Amino acid sequence: MRKGIQMSEGVCAPLGFIAGGHTCGIKPSGEPDLAVLLATEGPATVAGVFTRNRFAAPSVRYNRAIVGRGQARAIVTNSGIANAATGQPGFDNTMELARLTGERFQIPPDQVMVCSTGIIGVQLPMEKLATGVAAISVGREGGRAAAGAIMTTDAGPKLGQHTLAVGGGQVTIGAMCKGAGMIHPNMATMLAYMTTDAAIGRDVLQQLTTEVAEETFNAVSIDGDSSTNDSLLVLSSGASGIELAPDHPDWPKFRSAFRDLAWEMAESIVAGGEGVNQVFVVQVNGASSQEQARLIARTITTSMLVKTAVRGADPNFGRILCAAGYSGAEFDPERMDLYLGEVQTMRKGLPIEFDPEQASAVLARPRSTITLDLHSGVFGARAVGCDLSAEYVAFNSEYTT
Incomplete structure (x- = not known):
């Protein structure tokens, strides 16, 4: 842990990120159902890999456009309702959730990515979400709360982090994910977020994300079903001040740590799956x-x-x-x-x-x-x-x- 910094976990472990979780009342259980992850150092470089399901949710289509532009400031996630098979109203609600989040944290809404997970074919309760976005608390210590808020049928929150010495300093990679059923290669009913405080260019980060997704998240299966909302999103804040690229002598070490953390997350999804014993x-x-x-x-x-x-x-x-x-x-x-x-x-x-x-x-x-x-x-x-x-x-x- 770096001196002077409160203990942080998961996506908040790297410098330049804060997060939190909140209960909006979407889930009948009353469990947390709203999470926000914020980049605090300005726009972060973003990369992503998404479901190949033809019924891709509005949030997936919306996020693809942001990833194509290469920069994002936030990810807002609701759990309990997938907002898939919801037509134009579903897409409008995705954009409204981005607007609400941008307004709350004073960032451009077109730099707010939106993810949803849960029951398919149900519209989002926008009044509850608006209240939740206004009330949610975020901070460096909020990684575990955010990981808990994105769960659906998961047995528990899934998060982790790796710190490694690079280029005379250190960089950290953090992660959180959810998924317990509908898990199959080519992205499953899975949301996974990875963060790093290394400074990595857009094209390099996208190539890394695509390659590692193929080696890890696309190599897991619980029940052979692929979902409508599956997303792996990676944010690079650059807050460590260390620039990394494939020609850097420590790139192989960084790539290996990134892949290892992704594999840990992927395997944790299977281990915590519905009815899984072995x-x-x-x-x-x-x-x-x-x-x-x-x-x-x-x-x-x-x-x-x-x-x-x-x-x-x-x-x-x-x-x-x-x-x-x-x-x-x-x-x-x-x-x-x-x-x-x-x-x-x-x-x-x-x-x-x-x-x-x-x-x-x-x-x-x-x-x-x-x-x-x-x-x-x-x-x-x-x-x-x-x-x-x-x-x-x-x-x-x-x-x-």
């Missing part, structure tokens, strides 16, 4: 290309038979082979090795003797790893999935989205 990471090594490795890893994490095998701690490696085989990736099955945790179950495409009880114990862990080595190249990729539980089915049969 998380499993699929690591594919020795592929002929990264795309081939990703294809196999993501296909295995979305296989219903693999998910149910993990739920039952059943070391049925045939289900894993089957998913890899229909993934569409090109590889030689006769070269493949397969491990469940530390237990090898196949060598060069053939089963070998192993202790099924030991393998079952691996899959029963809260977090396990399935490793495939294709011995066909030097590329690798990972993806994260979860078990399919009776609790998930029960929850989603009763909960309106």
Whole structure:
């Protein structure tokens, strides 16, 4: 922690950001449902990656335009209502929420990004939101409150930060996210915000965001559904005074820290998902290309038979082979090795003797790893999935989205 600065977390950990959460009364539970994140040093450089769902919410369409201009001062988020499938009134309400936030914090409304998450097909209660925006308190200590206010069915707030020595000083990266169901590659029912006090140019920040999203947030799956509102937004305040670009000697260190924090957030989404008991990471090594490795890893994490095998701690490696085989990736099955945790179950495409009880114990862990080595190249990729539980089915049969 820097001297003279109150303890801050998540998106408020980097210099140049304040945040807060508030209760407007959108959620029947009475839980906080409004969050604001502000850049205090003037317009921040912004980058973003969004859902590919054709029913993209008005907020997604609105934010794409701001990201295209490359600068933003704030993100306002409501939870409980997604404001998707709401037509022109929904878009008007998005713009009104930006206007209200800009007016409250004396910043241009076209530099206020808007995010919504929750039930689809319901209009935003603008009177409640107007009251909430007028009342919300923000500060350096508000990162955890903001992370709590963006939740819907999440088990708890998801936030983190990394600080690293760079260029004779230090820079910090912060993050918060939400998401518990409708999680699938190409952005899920997920909102993720990352901040940094490094000074990074617009094009470089966008390239970094796109690449890291593909490696992390687009490599998670809970239930195979992709939502209407999914967004990853990244803000660079430059408040540390340290400029970073790919030709900087410490860029690889920064990129690695940025990716690691994004992966932590992505995995936390799966771990805190609806009805999730077990998380499993699929690591594919020795592929002929990264795309081939990703294809196999993501296909295995979305296989219903693999998910149910993990739920039952059943070391049925045939289900894993089957998913890899229909993934569409090109590889030689006769070269493949397969491990469940530390237990090898196949060598060069053939089963070998192993202790099924030991393998079952691996899959029963809260977090396990399935490793495939294709011995066909030097590329690798990972993806994260979860078990399919009776609790998930029960929850989603009763909960309106």
